[in-house]
Amino acid sequence: MRKWRSKKWQRRMALRLDYNYMMSDFIGVKHGIEEKDLAGLGEISGRVHLALKEKREKGRIGFFDLPYDRETAAKITAFAKPALKRFENVVILGIGGSCLGARALHTALAGGWWANLAGRKARGRIPRFFFADNVDPEGFSRLMNAAAPKKTLYLAISKSGTTAETMSQFLIVHKLLEKEVGRKKVAEHLVVLTDAQQGRLRNIVDREGLTDFIIPDNVGGRFSVFTPVGLLPAALMGIDLELLLAGAAAMDQRTCREDFLSNPAYLAAALLFLADRTRGKYVTVMMSYSDALWDVADWFRQLWAESLGKKLSTSGNAVFTGLTPAKALGVTDQHSQTQLYMEGPFDKVLVFLAVESFACRVPIPALYPELPDVHYLGGHTMEQLFTAERLATEYALAQADRPSFTITLPEVNPFTVGQLLYLLEVQTAFAGGLYNINPFDQPGVELGKHYTYGLMGRSGYDGKREEFENRQPKKDKYFL
Numbered sequence: 387m388r389k390w391r392s393k394k395w396q397r398r399m400a401l402r403l404d405y406n407y408m409m410s411d412f413i414g415v416k417h418g419i420e421e422k423d424l425a426g427l428g429e430i431s432g433r434v435h436l437a438l439k440e441k442r443e444k445g446r447i448g449f450f451d452l453p454y455d456r457e458t459a460a461k462i463t464a465f466a467k468p469a470l471k472r473f474e475n476v477v478i479l480g481i482g483g484s485c486l487g488a489r490a491l492h493t494a495l496a497g498g499w500w501a502n503l504a505g506r507k508a509r510g511r512i513p514r515f516f517f518a519d520n521v522d523p524e525g526f527s528r529l530m531n532a533a534a535p536k537k538t539l540y541l542a543i544s545k546s547g548t549t550a551e552t553m554s555q556f557l558i559v560h561k562l563l564e565k566e567v568g569r570k571k572v573a574e575h576l577v578v579l580t581d582a583q584q585g586r587l588r589n590i591v592d593r594e595g596l597t598d599f600i601i602p603d604n605v606g607g608r609f610s611v612f613t614p615v616g617l618l619p620a621a622l623m624g625i626d627l628e629l630l631l632a633g634a635a636a637m638d639q640r641t642c643r644e645d646f647l648s649n650p651a652y653l654a655a656a657l658l659f660l661a662d663r664t665r666g667k668y669v670t671v672m673m674s675y676s677d678a679l680w681d682v683a684d685w686f687r688q689l690w691a692e693s694l695g696k697k698l699s700t701s702g703n704a705v706f707t708g709l710t711p712a713k714a715l716g717v718t719d720q721h722s723q724t725q726l727y728m729e730g731p732f733d734k735v736l737v738f739l740a741v742e743s744f745a746c747r748v749p750i751p752a753l754y755p756e757l758p759d760v761h762y763l764g765g766h767t768m769e770q771l772f773t774a775e776r777l778a779t780e781y782a783l784a785q786a787d788r789p790s791f792t793i794t795l796p797e798v799n800p801f802t803v804g805q806l807l808y809l810l811e812v813q814t815a816f817a818g819g820l821y822n823i824n825p826f827d828q829p830g831v832e833l834g835k836h837y838t839y840g841l842m843g844r845s846g847y848d849g850k851r852e853e854f855e856n857r858q859p860k861k862d863k864y865f866l
């Protein structure tokens with residue numbers, strides 16, 4: 387029996403949510419949530435729960451059921467097994483929700499950019515991973531030079547197939563492969579992840595016979611980490627997909643509960659919603675006390691911002707909602723951001739990511755007995771110092787009446803990371819319901835895209851280019 391099948395191991399690996407420092411008992415009524423505030427959400431939370439449940443059952447929101455799609459996981463594993471042996475590098479061509487989940491998984495579970503520096507054996511015989519989620523010509527050129535095409539597998543990930551950044555990268559890579567490996571072998575190096583029917587990439591896949599994986603229609607980009615968008619890269623990183631999905635499924639057992647006080651995702655959303663609406667705290671700082679979880683905070687930043695930042699309510703009224711996400715790294719940012727968090731405006735909630743047990747123990751040697759201010763560190767471990775710094779920061783913030791809560795992972799492994807990502811997705815979906823907005827669309831991103839299309843000469847967007855050009859500010863005013 388594999389260890390994750392044991393109920394005992396799963397119970398030991400369950401994520402914990404400690405929200406004491408959100409509550410008025412610890413930080414006072416002015417900044418802390420009272421139990422009666424939470425009780426007051428009972429009715430709306432019941433309504434939001436039922437609406438989400440119905441949409442899940444009708445298949446309108448697809449991310450909820452992804453942990454149970456073992457067929458896709460098996461298909462991905464079968465593809466990845468020989469590929470991860472064959473290729474020295476994997477390059478992800480994608481942006482936003484089509485990239486950030488894979489990067490979070492790589493940093494959390496496959497060694498992150500450190501792994502790219504190590505030799506193949508030290509990396510556990512997995513390829514090096516690169517994420518081309520920008521079109522800065524210098525950055526992209528450096529990346530292209532770092533990965534020799536003959537030894538590289540490129541994953542072009544775009545649900546729509548029209549994203550200018552990803553499609554420009556795709557065109558460049560396609561041409562490069564034609565030159566470097568020959569037209570006939572392009573398909574061996576280029577895999578496409580896109581929508582089943584729509585999208586320009588689907589058209590190209592069918593014409594050129596490229597290997598492809600489907601991004602389900604009912605799953606939006608930023609909720610797609612448990613589709614092939616996250617799972618294919620994960621498999622190529624050597625991550626145990628079964629364990630990752632088992633973690634997500636275990637969290638689903640907790641986050642499908644109607645009672646929001648015993649549902650960690652609903653409760654986290656409710657706390658952040660109340661802190662905003664009743665105490666004016668509209669900034670959510672996710673502070674990871676784990677290098678491995680740093681890019682989870684980055685992934686969450688997109689999920690939270692793009693899902694909740696909305697002009698219109700579901701009934702079409704202008705509401706201009708949103709919680710501004712920020713990310714911070716413990717302890718690094720204690721020497722950069724904590725001064726602001728302690729003494730600046732009372733506009734933030736800190737969400738700490740904590741790890742209980744680290745994979746290695748680093749003892750600190752007891753040197754320089756004649757220097758007591760340095761010597762006291764000796765005999766401890768770095769893990770003890772790291773944990774003490776987190777506990778001290780959480781406590782100090784509470785002393786300054788700054789609300790925070792902590793999500794603790796017993797250790798960083800695919801099962802706990804699967805739980806964490808799923809938790810944050812449900813938290814976001816539920817928060818959207820509390821704010822009465824649609825967390826699954828992103829109309830505000832479209833306008834900028836349309837002007838870009840106009841400037842780049844895409845047909846049908848001439849009007850946008852003309853409008854842009856005619857309304858440019860005069861350079862003799864407000865200009866240095």
Ligand code: PA5
Pocket residue numbers: 481482483484543544545546547548549552606607608609692828
């Ligand atoms: O969350 C989202 O929907 C977005 O961030 C998209 O993932 C991003 O814009 C990329 O879109 P696409 O996958 O269509 O290229």
